[in-house]
Amino acid sequence: MAKQNTVFKDAFNRCLKLLAETSSLPSEPELGTALGVSRTTVRAILTRMEELQLLAWDKRAKVVLRQPKPEDYYPAEETDSLSDIIERSFMRRILAGGAEPGMQINELELARDIGTGTTSVREFLIRFSRFGLIEKRPNSHWILKGFTREFALELTEVREMFELRSAASFAALAPDHPAWADLDRIETLHHEILADIDNRYKEFSELDERFHLLVHTSSSNRFIVDFYDIITIVFHYHYQWNKTNARERNARALEEHLDYIAALRSRDPARIETACRRHLKSARETLLQSIQ
Amino acid sequence: MAKQNTVFKDAFNRCLKLLAETSSLPSEPELGTALGVSRTTVRAILTRMEELQLLAWDKRAKVVLRQPKPEDYYPAEETDSLSDIIERSFMRRILAGGAEPGMQINELELARDIGTGTTSVREFLIRFSRFGLIEKRPNSHWILKGFTREFALELTEVREMFELRSAASFAALAPDHPAWADLDRIETLHHEILADIDNRYKEFSELDERFHLLVHTSSSNRFIVDFYDIITIVFHYHYQWNKTNARERNARALEEHLDYIAALRSRDPARIETACRRHLKSARETLLQSIQ
DNA sequence: AAACTGTCTATTGTGGATAAAAGACAAAAT
DNA sequence: ATTTTGTCTTTTATCCACAATAGACAGTTT
Numbered sequence: 001m002a003k004q005n006t007v008f009k010d011a012f013n014r015c016l017k018l019l020a021e022t023s024s025l026p027s028e029p030e031l032g033t034a035l036g037v038s039r040t041t042v043r044a045i046l047t048r049m050e051e052l053q054l055l056a057w058d059k060r061a062k063v064v065l066r067q068p069k070p071e072d073y074y075p076a077e078e079t080d081s082l083s084d085i086i087e088r089s090f091m092r093r094i095l096a097g098g099a100e101p102g103m104q105i106n107e108l109e110l111a112r113d114i115g116t117g118t119t120s121v122r123e124f125l126i127r128f129s130r131f132g133l134i135e136k137r138p139n140s141h142w143i144l145k146g147f148t149r150e151f152a153l154e155l156t157e158v159r160e161m162f163e164l165r166s167a168a169s170f171a172a173l174a175p176d177h178p179a180w181a182d183l184d185r186i187e188t189l190h191h192e193i194l195a196d197i198d199n200r201y202k203e204f205s206e207l208d209e210r211f212h213l214l215v216h217t218s219s220s221n222r223f224i225v226d227f228y229d230i231i232t233i234v235f236h237y238h239y240q241w242n243k244t245n246a247r248e249r250n251a252r253a254l255e256e257h258l259d260y261i262a263a264l265r266s267r268d269p270a271r272i273e274t275a276c277r278r279h280l281k282s283a284r285e286t287l288l289q290s291i292q
Numbered sequence: 293m294a295k296q297n298t299v300f301k302d303a304f305n306r307c308l309k310l311l312a313e314t315s316s317l318p319s320e321p322e323l324g325t326a327l328g329v330s331r332t333t334v335r336a337i338l339t340r341m342e343e344l345q346l347l348a349w350d351k352r353a354k355v356v357l358r359q360p361k362p363e364d365y366y367p368a369e370e371t372d373s374l375s376d377i378i379e380r381s382f383m384r385r386i387l388a389g390g391a392e393p394g395m396q397i398n399e400l401e402l403a404r405d406i407g408t409g410t411t412s413v414r415e416f417l418i419r420f421s422r423f424g425l426i427e428k429r430p431n432s433h434w435i436l437k438g439f440t441r442e443f444a445l446e447l448t449e450v451r452e453m454f455e456l457r458s459a460a461s462f463a464a465l466a467p468d469h470p471a472w473a474d475l476d477r478i479e480t481l482h483h484e485i486l487a488d489i490d491n492r493y494k495e496f497s498e499l500d501e502r503f504h505l506l507v508h509t510s511s512s513n514r515f516i517v518d519f520y521d522i523i524t525i526v527f528h529y530h531y532q533w534n535k536t537n538a539r540e541r542n543a544r545a546l547e548e549h550l551d552y553i554a555a556l557r558s559r560d561p562a563r564i565e566t567a568c569r570r571h572l573k574s575a576r577e578t579l580l581q582s583i584q
Numbered sequence: 585a586a587a588c589t590g591t592c593t594a595t596t597g598t599g600g601a602t603a604a605a606a607g608a609c610a611a612a613a614t
Numbered sequence: 615a616t617t618t619t620g621t622c623t624t625t626t627a628t629c630c631a632c633a634a635t636a637g638a639c640a641g642t643t644t
Contacts, residue, residue, distance in 0.1 A: 002633040003597045007431060027588060038636040039589090059589065060643075082598075108625055117599040118626085119411060126415055130422045132514045139299060139605055139626065145514075154513040161453055221446040222424045223519070230515075294603040295627045319618060330606040331619090351619065352613075374628075400595055409629040410596085431596065431635055 005044075010079035011035045012045045016068040019054060025062040082116060086124045089114045091237045094133070094144060101146025105134060131230050147234075149291050156284040159231055160277075163212065166219040167260075167276045171267040179218055186211050187261050190254050197251050204250035205239045211257060215264075235287075242290040249286055256282060297336075302371035303327045304337045308360040311346060317354035374408060378416045381406045383529045386425070386436060393438025397426060423522050439526075441583050448576040451523055452569075455504065458511040459552075459568045463559040471510055478503050479553050482546050489543050496542035497531045503549060507556075527579075534582040541578055548574060 014035055018025065025031060031042045046062065049055040052072055056063045090110070093099060111121040125142055128134060133151065134142045145151065173179055189207055193200045209232055216228045239246075256279040263275035306327055310317065317323060323334045338354065341347040344364055348355040382402070385391060403413040417434055420426060425443065426434045437443065465471055481499055485492045501524055508520045531538075548571040555567035 002599065002631075003635080005634060007635065029588070040635055040637080043589090044634090106625075119598060119600090122626085123415060123418055123597090126418050130518075132518065140607090141625080151514075154515055157513055158515045161457065165453065221449055222443075223446055223450045223522075226422075226424065227515070294601080294629065295605080297604060299605065321618070332605055332607075335619095336605090398595070411628060411630090414596085415627095429636095432637090433595080 004078075004082060006079055006081050007037060008041050008044050009074040011037045011041055012048060013073050013079060015045050015049075016054075016072060019049070019064055020068055023064050025055070025064070027060065082120050083124055083127075086114055086116065086121060087128075090124065090128070091233075095147060095237050096241050099144055099146070101144060101148055103144040103146075105142035105144055107142075131233060147291070149288065152284075152287050152291055155230065155234065156280070156287065158227065160280050160284075162219070162224045162227060163215060163280060164273060164276055166216045166224060167264065167272050168269060169220070170215055170218040170264050171269065171272055173218055179214060182214050183261060183264065186214065187258065190258055190261070194251065194254050194258075197247065197254075201247045201250045204254060205235070208253065208257075209235070211261075238287065238290065244290075252282065253279070253286075296370075296374060298371055298373050299329060300333050300336050301366040303329045303333055304340060305365050305371060307337050307341070308346075308364060311341070311356055312360055315356050317347070317356070319352065374412050375416055375419075378406055378408065378413060379420075382416065382420070383525075387439060387529050388533050391436055391438070393436060393440055395436040395438075397434035397436055399434075423525060439583070441580065444576075444579050444583055447522065447526065448572070448579065450519065452572045452576075454511070454516045454519060455507060455572060456565060456568055458508045458516060459556065459564050460561060461512070462507055462510040462556055463561065463564055465510055471506060474506050475553060475556065478506065479550065482550055482553070486543065486546050486550075489539065489546075493539045493542045496546060497527070500545065500549075501527070503553075530579065530582065536582075544574065545571070545578075 015025075015031065018031075018034065025046075026034075028039050028042045028046075031045075032039050035042070035045075046055065046057050050057045053065055054068060054072065056065055105125070107118050107121050107125065111118045114121065125134065125136075129136065129142075132154070133145055133147065135145055136142050170179065186207065189203075193203055193207065212231070213225075213228055216225050219225065256275075260272075260275040260279050263271045266272070307317075307323065310323075310326065317338075318326075320331050320334045320338075323337075324331050327334065327337075338347065338349050342349045345357055346360060346364065348357055397417070399410050399413050399417065403410045406413065417426065417428075421428065421434075424446070425437055425439065427437055428434050462471065478499065481495075485495055485499065504523070505517075505520055508517050511517065548567075552564075552567040552571050555563040558564070
């Protein structure tokens with residue numbers, strides 16, 4: 001099959017939720033904007049809803065006939081884009097399955113393993129190569145450089161340089177800059193999670209990403225912001241497969257964040273640098289610990 | 293045609309030069325190593341040389357029969373890899389041909405223009421996207437972000453951070469580290485070019501790349517070294533299409549380099565920082581001037 | 585007049601096919 | 615005992631085809 005209709009299926013599922021909340025759906029362009037898809041896909045969704053007797057559709061009239069049932073939804077496995085599937089599958093192989101540095105990566109084998117064409121695997125590897133974990137031998141295989149101690153040290157070195165600079169420029173943002181409001185919301189969430197840490201410590205990972213991305217974004221430098229993608233992917237997969245002491249680690253990091261946030265709000269460069277350094281140091285230690 | 297045999301043609305041309313210098317060629321594996329290709333390609337080369345009556349080949353005996361003539365070589369256009377062709381073609385479009393920021397980039401149109409398949413163009417764009425000049429809309433076109441003043445400022449900001457740090461770590465290299473010998477050779481070349489600047493100023497661009505790459509490499513950080521690719525490609529194409537005052541600019545940069553090299557050799561952190569900053573500042577100004 | 589729908593075209597994402605190139609292995613030569 | 619060669623298999627680089635998706639335009643509705 002040439003292309004999976006995952007965009008359609010995913011948008012259809014999201015549209016079912018919209019449908020559950022009203023008695024009639026809006027115009028096609030409006031739905032397209034709401035779902036982030038083209039009118040072509042919107043019309044495919046409406047057609048399908050008509051088939052399922054969910055909707056009476058005649059030109060502008062889109063009357064909801066009944067509430068969606070669980071079986072109306074497409075299963076979650078079918079809504080993942082191919083590149084997500086490849087990414088997960090690849091990360092599992094190299095992070096979870098003890099892959100040795102120096103190992104060869106074979107496009108064809110990977111594609112057969114995942115059950116997909118070589119083109120998609122190849123494109124994934126090219127995109128992924130910017131993370132510095134693999135390297136291409138032209139006309140030949142890829143080499144896995146490995147999630148090693150050196151990798152973590154190099155990554156955190158750059159991260160610290162970038163974040164210190166971003167934090168400094170955060171303090172220089174105008175008082176009415178929207179980032180301050182974002183910071184407020186993030187701080188509130190920190191307090192909420194800390195108050196119920198035993199049950200909610202798992203929410204830290206996502207909040208951590210949101211906070212640091214906000215700081216990096218204030219650098220207004222695309223290279224700094226883009227670099228944060230590497231941090232994100234490393235920490236994302238890393239947290240998934242290393243859950244020792246997660247509760248304590250996350251509680252400590254949340255406290256450090258609060259200190260860091262207070263420093264940002266003080267706009268005092270020295271205080272910001274101290275708080276930022278302290279947090280980055282412990283983040284680095286956490287990462288290094290889990291590697292060996 | 294599935295794949296162009298540019299590897300073969302390029303290696304064949306290089307092998308002709310080896311052949312011109314001896315009366316018999318070495319073993320197949322040895323030739324493979326010398327040319328950086330596999331034995332399969334070496335054997336294709338030997339076969340072709342036999343056809344052209346350049347070589348009498350029987351197992352280990354590879355006796356040179358005559359000197360290569362100009363018409364024995366494959367034309368230079370046929371030895372460029374497809375990705376190089378796409379890169380050049382694309383860079384000409386976006387740097388030379390006044391491409392507006394925000395412009396859409398169309399894979400199919402680009403492919404037709406260059407006379408190649410869409411897959412190769414697509415892979416090029418994915419690889420190229422890490423340079424921050426283009427951005428993908430999923431399921432849709434690419435957007436050209438443009439070689440703008442902001443781009444140059446963001447690029448140089450990171451460059452300066454990275455180079456200052458690399459220069460500092462350069463001073464910390466052991467006295468017998470090979471980088472010091474490389475630095476000597478580079479310094480000598482600077483003096484040679486300066487002594488005959490009117491004729492040789494065009495050699496600066498390549499020397500500049502070599503010098504800064506050497507400095508960046510001493511950081512031992514793959515992210516810092518990889519980032520230098522962006523600098524390289526920007527300056528490479530930039531110099532090609534902006535030749536105003538090249539002689540004066542290059543002479544000045546060479547002097548700055550010599551000062552910078554002397555500072556590195558002094559191992560005095562403060563002096564290194566001063567020299568490095570001064571040179572980076574003027575490099576930034578040169579780049580910015582040429583943008584507007 | 586502005587927004588919406590019907591219809592049609594163009595482009596992207598992905599699998600499959602194929603020549604070029606890499607590389608494995610055993611037999612042969614030094 | 616290495617190294618080299620002959621032969622064969624596997625993988626990569628590239629083109630092409632086609633379904634999914636985006637997007638353009640004219641006619642229709644409010």
